[in-house]
Amino acid sequence: MPLFGRKKKEPEVVVAEPEAPQLPPPPPTDERGWRSMEDHRDYLLDQVHQLPAFGQQILDALDLSICEDIESDVDLPGFDNSAMDGYAVHFGDTLGATEDAPVTLAVMGEIAAGDWSEEPLPPGTAIKIMTGAPIPPGADAVVPYEATDRGTEDVLVFAAAREGQHIRRRGEDVSAGDVMMRSGARVGARDVGLLAAIGVDKVMVRPRPRVVVLATGSELVEPGLALSNPAQLYDSNSYLLAAAARAEGAQVFRVGLVGDDAEAIKQAISDQLVRADLIITTGGVSQGDYDVVKAVMPELGLTDFCEVAMQPGKPQGFGLIGEDRVPMIMLPGNPVSAYISFEAFVRPVIRKMMGVEPLFRPQVRAIATHLLRSVPGKKQFARGLVTTDPAGRRSVTAVGGHGSHLVSSMARANALIVMDPDVDHVPAGSHVPVWMLDEVS
Ligand code: AMP
Ligand code: MG
DSSP states (O other): OOGGGSOOOOOOOOOOOOOOOOOOOOOOOOTTSOBOHHHHHHHHHHTOOOOOOEEEEGGGGTTSBBOSOEEOSSOBSSSOEESSSEEEEOGGGGTTOOSSSOEEEEEEEEEOTTOOOOOOOOTTEEEEEOTTOBOOTTOOEEEEGGGBOOOSSEEEEOSOOOTTTTEEOTTSSBOTTOEEEOTTOBOOHHHHHHHHHTTOOEEEEOOOOEEEEEEEOTTEEOTTSOOSSTTOEEOOHHHHHHHHHHHTTOEEEEEEEEOSOHHHHHHHHHHHGGGOSEEEEESOOSSSTTOHHHHHGGGTEEEEEEEBSEESOOEEEEEEETTTTEEEEEEOSSHHHHHHHIIIIIHHHHHHHHTOSOSSOOEEEEEESSOEEOOTTSEEEEEEEEEEOTTSOEEEEEOSOSOTTOHHHHHHOSEEEEEOTTOSEEOTTSEEEEEESSOOO
């Protein structure tokens, strides 16, 4: 058979396997295989995004980050008006008036708040005027009731008026075109008032992230129910984290408890995906036989379990779960570990989603009132009570021990004492960095 007549061998077509989706490469680890707290935090922050802004009623925008510059369309006050109940006058007509030698002016009528007239005030007359009512053309001072006999036909004025007294001038507070709020600012109660005052009813803000909080552990019992054996304990984590997330402005769905059961955990998480911008779980991420979260979550999405060079809070998990890749942060179960992990990782993530700065707790310095010991090689977070003396100097005392189960001392603390991995002790009287937990930022 002629060579050229042979059927040519089909070139082999190599169909590339679609690459399995993966999380971005994790940060480097040290010789123990651990990450630094900062690296892990930045890794999580890189994988979450600001929520898109939408128009909200100003009251619902409270605590949220505004995504537009707000210019006033109006002057405030919008017109010259009276700051007192009294009489609008020409100040020149009251010159020389005293208790003993009052000036008499004819009263032309009355102007209440909301009345509007363009009729000028004739010289030698007065008109009764209420607080907030517009000053009639020509009038240039308001004489308060207290300096008159409160007359209705004629009024006796017992004191000379200064030009402009008790008149609030148009635009003295806000001029049309002034920028009232800048994009990125957080809406506070007084901003809500200002927005209303300039007639704005809705603003573009980043919404509250919907944060689902779920605790895992077969030993856990819902507060309010009876413990059925001495090895059970009340679930505090889901309440603690739900409260902490709500305090940051999140809309929290506290789902409560799931036992250490793979199917139950998968089901509970899958059920929550539709309504979550972020899922937080506690428990089940360390090395124990019942650490089911770590075992099952890879089936539901892309996950990353690691150890962080910090104490408490060493075992950490992160995932982008389900088709929508919902971020999920899986925290250790010890309540103090869970809370410190919240402060270190979850709070910055929530703030990033909300577009709120600063992402991190302000780190300030305080003087240690006593010797503080730390485990070298890990960033140590101790619970502290900071007091400030009248000169503004902060001192800090550790409360409770190092145990990550000590919830009562955590509740008494108002700060976290931060000791970097290279620190093994802080002598009494030295400065130590602290994160202030109760300061609003
Ligand atoms: P785990 O990380 O699941 O091994 O839990 C570590 C420790 O934290 C155990 O002593 C648990 O009983 C405790 N713990 C776990 N979850 C909670 C919770 N939701 N509330 C209070 N304590 C918990
Ligand atoms: Mg557990």
